[in-house]
Amino acid sequence: MKYSYYPGCTLKNKAKDLDAYARASALALGFELEEIENWQCCGGVYPLGSDEIATKLSSVRALAEAKAKGQDLVTLCSACHHVIKRVNDDMKNVDDIRFRANNYLKLDTPYAGETNVVHFLELLRDTIGFDELKKRVVKPLTGKKIGAYYGCLLLRPSGILAFDDPENPKIMEDFIRALGATPVIYPYRNECCGGYISLKEKDMAKNMCDKITESASGFGADMLITACPLCMYNLNKSASKDIPVYYFTELLAEALGLKEEA
Amino acid sequence: MQRIGVFVCHCGSNIAATVDVKKVVEVIAAEPGVVHAEDYQYMCSEAGQEKIAIAVKEKKLTGIVVCSCSPRMHEATFRKAAERAGINPYMVEIANIREHVSWIHKDITEATEKAVILARAAVAKVNLNTPLTPGESRVTKRALVIGGGIAGIQTALDIADAGYEVDIVEKTPSIGGRMSQIDKTFPTLDCSACILTPKMVEAAAHEKITIYTYSEVEKVSGFVGDFTVDIRKKARYVDADKCTGCGACQEKCPSKKTPSEFNRALNTRTAIYTPFAQAIPNVPVIDTEACIKFKTGKCGLCQKICAAGAVDYTQKDEIVTEKYGAIVVATGFDTISLDKYDEYAYNQSPDVITSLELERVMNAAGPTHGHLERLSDGKAPKEIVFIQCVGSRCSDDRGKPYCSKICCMYTAKHAMLIRDKYPDVNVTVFYIDVRTPGKNFDEFYRRAVEQYGVNYVKGQVGKVIPQPNGKLLVQGSDLLDNKQILKEADMVVLATAIEPNKDVRKIATMLTASIDTNNFLTEAHAKLRPVESPTAGIFLSGVVQGPKDIPETVSQAGAAAVKVVGLLAKDKLLTNPCTAKADELLCNGCSSCANVCPYGAISYEDTLVNDHGIRETRRIAIVNSALCQGCGACTVACPSGAMDLQGFSNRQILSEVDAICR
Numbered sequence: 001m002k003y004s005y006y007p008g009c010t011l012k013n014k015a016k017d018l019d020a021y022a023r024a025s026a027l028a029l030g031f032e033l034e035e036i037e038n039w040q041c042c043g044g045v046y047p048l049g050s051d052e053i054a055t056k057l058s059s060v061r062a063l064a065e066a067k068a069k070g071q072d073l074v075t076l077c078s079a080c081h082h083v084i085k086r087v088n089d090d091m092k093n094v095d096d097i098r099f100r101a102n103n104y105l106k107l108d109t110p111y112a113g114e115t116n117v118v119h120f121l122e123l124l125r126d127t128i129g130f131d132e133l134k135k136r137v138v139k140p141l142t143g144k145k146i147g148a149y150y151g152c153l154l155l156r157p158s159g160i161l162a163f164d165d166p167e168n169p170k171i172m173e174d175f176i177r178a179l180g181a182t183p184v185i186y187p188y189r190n191e192c193c194g195g196y197i198s199l200k201e202k203d204m205a206k207n208m209c210d211k212i213t214e215s216a217s218g219f220g221a222d223m224l225i226t227a228c229p230l231c232m233y234n235l236n237k238s239a240s241k242d243i244p245v246y247y248f249t250e251l252l253a254e255a256l257g258l259k260e261e262a
Numbered sequence: 263m264q265r266i267g268v269f270v271c272h273c274g275s276n277i278a279a280t281v282d283v284k285k286v287v288e289v290i291a292a293e294p295g296v297v298h299a300e301d302y303q304y305m306c307s308e309a310g311q312e313k314i315a316i317a318v319k320e321k322k323l324t325g326i327v328v329c330s331c332s333p334r335m336h337e338a339t340f341r342k343a344a345e346r347a348g349i350n351p352y353m354v355e356i357a358n359i360r361e362h363v364s365w366i367h368k369d370i371t372e373a374t375e376k377a378v379i380l381a382r383a384a385v386a387k388v389n390l391n392t393p394l395t396p397g398e399s400r401v402t403k404r405a406l407v408i409g410g411g412i413a414g415i416q417t418a419l420d421i422a423d424a425g426y427e428v429d430i431v432e433k434t435p436s437i438g439g440r441m442s443q444i445d446k447t448f449p450t451l452d453c454s455a456c457i458l459t460p461k462m463v464e465a466a467a468h469e470k471i472t473i474y475t476y477s478e479v480e481k482v483s484g485f486v487g488d489f490t491v492d493i494r495k496k497a498r499y500v501d502a503d504k505c506t507g508c509g510a511c512q513e514k515c516p517s518k519k520t521p522s523e524f525n526r527a528l529n530t531r532t533a534i535y536t537p538f539a540q541a542i543p544n545v546p547v548i549d550t551e552a553c554i555k556f557k558t559g560k561c562g563l564c565q566k567i568c569a570a571g572a573v574d575y576t577q578k579d580e581i582v583t584e585k586y587g588a589i590v591v592a593t594g595f596d597t598i599s600l601d602k603y604d605e606y607a608y609n610q611s612p613d614v615i616t617s618l619e620l621e622r623v624m625n626a627a628g629p630t631h632g633h634l635e636r637l638s639d640g641k642a643p644k645e646i647v648f649i650q651c652v653g654s655r656c657s658d659d660r661g662k663p664y665c666s667k668i669c670c671m672y673t674a675k676h677a678m679l680i681r682d683k684y685p686d687v688n689v690t691v692f693y694i695d696v697r698t699p700g701k702n703f704d705e706f707y708r709r710a711v712e713q714y715g716v717n718y719v720k721g722q723v724g725k726v727i728p729q730p731n732g733k734l735l736v737q738g739s740d741l742l743d744n745k746q747i748l749k750e751a752d753m754v755v756l757a758t759a760i761e762p763n764k765d766v767r768k769i770a771t772m773l774t775a776s777i778d779t780n781n782f783l784t785e786a787h788a789k790l791r792p793v794e795s796p797t798a799g800i801f802l803s804g805v806v807q808g809p810k811d812i813p814e815t816v817s818q819a820g821a822a823a824v825k826v827v828g829l830l831a832k833d834k835l836l837t838n839p840c841t842a843k844a845d846e847l848l849c850n851g852c853s854s855c856a857n858v859c860p861y862g863a864i865s866y867e868d869t870l871v872n873d874h875g876i877r878e879t880r881r882i883a884i885v886n887s888a889l890c891q892g893c894g895a896c897t898v899a900c901p902s903g904a905m906d907l908q909g910f911s912n913r914q915i916l917s918e919v920d921a922i923c924r
Binding site: 165167168185187188215218219 | 603604605607609610725727728729730731
């Protein structure tokens with residue numbers, strides 16, 4: 001099974017691990033991620049201005065390319081997923097944005113939100129299935145107590161992202177169980193890490209990350225997993241507590257016995 | 263041709279501000295058949311009705327058109343006025359130029375034009391009207407009350423005291439309802455059981471009241487004055503005539519792990535059980551899903567232990583069919599599911615509970631024997647946070663748009679009771695608004711604040727965060743102080759929105775009673791007929807109509823009873839003469855009409871007809887006018903146009919359409 005794949009800028013430098021382990025695992029699980037050609041940065045932040053079109057166009061190009069191939073568009077980075085999924089929703093449901101974006105792009109066929117945007121975790125859950133994933137695991141991570149850190153971008157706004165219950169999500173916990181490890185449920189797993197505020201107000205980001213890491217280790221987590229390079233940065237750089245944070249794809253590759261190869 | 267009078271109402275400025283009433287009079291006066299037209303400020307007033315009477319006399323009117331409000335409002339008024347003036351009431355037609363015109367249009371020219379068109383259509387119809395005479399139907403002098411909570415009990419008692427037979431059908435094993443779960447009542451703080459149980463006993467002992475507990479209404483047919491109802495008496499597996507209520511079976515039952523419905527699943531009950539000690543009847547039931555005997559065939563301990571020999575595993579459900587003149591719906595409420603409110607950690611922490619659960623915790627017969635304690639570790643709490651409006655006044659689809667009305671008062675009650683009994687416990691209440699209208703209600707709330715030192719914080723809670731040390735961190739906002747609050751608490755109590763009982767939709771469908779988007783039953787008129795359903799013979803009692811507290815429920819229950827008594831006191835009811843009738847010369851007896859009739863009112867008879875000199879016996883549709891509700895389904899289904907609705911004949915309707923399209 002082939003999917004269009006949008007890696008995003010961060011996965012090409014700071015977060016190379018997130019990308020490499022995902023590609024290796026995907027191949028082992030029997031689906032191919034085809035990086036779309038000439039993709040451009042998603043912008044990193046979904047533009048809230050209702051008249052802002054230019055910053056949405058890179059997402060629309062990627063979506064239209066996947067549509068042309070007749071493939072779903074797979075994402076990995078939480079921020080890219082968030083931006084592209086919301087822009088896709090605009091293209092489907094907001095007449096004004098669809099009209100103006102198509103005017104700018106002059107595509108061969110106008111784009112109207114036809115592509116499915118699928119996060120890698122959703123692919124694991126809905127296409128492969130966690131029961132099947134469990135069977136493919138060759139090196140179960142038995143004994144590891146892992147806290148899933150969702151952050152905010154994957155979950156909200158829940159109506160559009162439709163990823164999981166925003167207040168009590170479970171997809172990453174189910175993922176952890178499938179790898180043979182024990183999920184640690186802690187109440188701050190869906191709270192914001194501070195995002196870009198760490199550039200401007202370090203104390204605030206520290207405060208936010210400390211809450212997350214202290215809550216997670218207080219409930220017994222030995223490590224955290226995330227899908228977001230920015231969350232990774234903040235939890236590593238802003239939090240006082242030193243708790244290991246991994247991309248979820250790294251643990252996936254490890255459990256599938258691919259870590260060394262990748 | 264009729265001699266028609268048209269009366270155009272101003273409705274104060276309701277109509278006259280948007281419709282040029284003088285112009286309507288002027289135009290309509292030229293219509294064929296119209297011999298009189300006038301306008302007046304309030305046609306429904308005595309002076310207005312007098313104008314109609316005078317015109318009937320002076321102009322020798324045979325038909326009347328009133329251009330006014332909706333016929334739902336005043337058709338009956340004007341029909342009575344016509345009758346007093348000596349005209350058959352069915353010679354009156356209403357042109358609704360208020361709801362259909364003035365209230366929904368702004369432009370006077372357009373509105374006036376539409377008012378004229380509607381008036382013209384009504385005139386065209388009256389030209390074809392014929393006098394109709396209502397028939398009569400009998401009234402079964404017995405009432406059915408669905409639901410045995412305080413609303414149903416009070417309605418039943420009031421009807422029975424007036425001398426009529428009443429049956430109460432209650433789904434659970436005992437009457438008593440939500441009020442039996444409540445510990446104390448506001449604003450007097452008297453014990454709920456102490457005022458409820460005497461009423462339960464009174465209802466059970468009343469010679470005019472029959473109580474069917476552990477029973478459900480299964481089928482309803484008929485109409486006002488003459489309903490036929492099937493009641494399913496679920497098998498209790500305990501013979502109520504033999505059982506002495508000793509309780510030995512419940513002590514010995516080895517299946518003890520079913521969550522107790524009565525204690526809101528805070529503790530467990532046995533498979534054979536009475537929901538609570540003061541249950542009426544004091545006869546247990548066997549929950550077959552939990553019973554070892556029913557599941558595996560082994561056990562049978564309760565039967566062995568029962569000295570009275572009352573346990574009978576072979577009992578079967580029983581259907582009781584009974585006739586009623588009136589039906590009261592008093593099915594009450596439940597709290598909403600909190601599955602969509604995970605930010606409050608209700609499903610994550612046993613120390614986050616609903617207010618109804620707190621009632622059980624505070625109750626001496628509850629799971630903690632009345633001790634205020636954390637359900638996680640049994641420790642006495644020192645800090646309690648109450649969160650109001652959980653799911654009420656909610657703008658998204660997670661909760662309810664309405665105010666649940668009772669929460670502000672019961673939260674003040676809980677806060678006060680806790681501060682009174684445990685003065686070392688701090689109590690904080692997060693609220694959007696404190697709404698305490700009601701006699702002695704605001705005084706009650708102020709006592710909680712001023713005398714008992716309850717800390718009220720205006721603001722909502724965003725998240726309840728369980729801590730590794732077992733405490734709960736409450737993250738909220740204080741809007742008056744404009745700051746974020748992080749408060750550590752031992753217990754959090756959620757004032758959870760209430761909603762109508764889940765079964766109400768099914769019941770409303772059986773009764774053809776209308777229901778609103780929140781599953782509350784609709785009143786016949788929001789202000790003037792608040793305890794009646796628009797469906798004749800169906801009455802509303804308690805929270806099934808809208809959120810209300812105990813005093814309001816009892817008042818409404820009494821009001822519903824009065825309406826029922828008013829109906830049962832009549833020996834005969836006039837039936838609607840606008841029923842269907844088949845033209846025997848056109849009918850070919852095809853059964854199309856009988857197949858669509860929802861009331862089973864149509865049958866067929868071999869009838870001797872004289873078809874232009876040809877005498878022969880044909881199979882002809884016969885409508886039972888007592889059963890026919892005048893819905894018109896048969897007139898549409900009839901392929902030969904034989905079926906017609908009296909008062910709404912095809913010719914009349916088409917003449918209205920012609921008048922509109924002219």
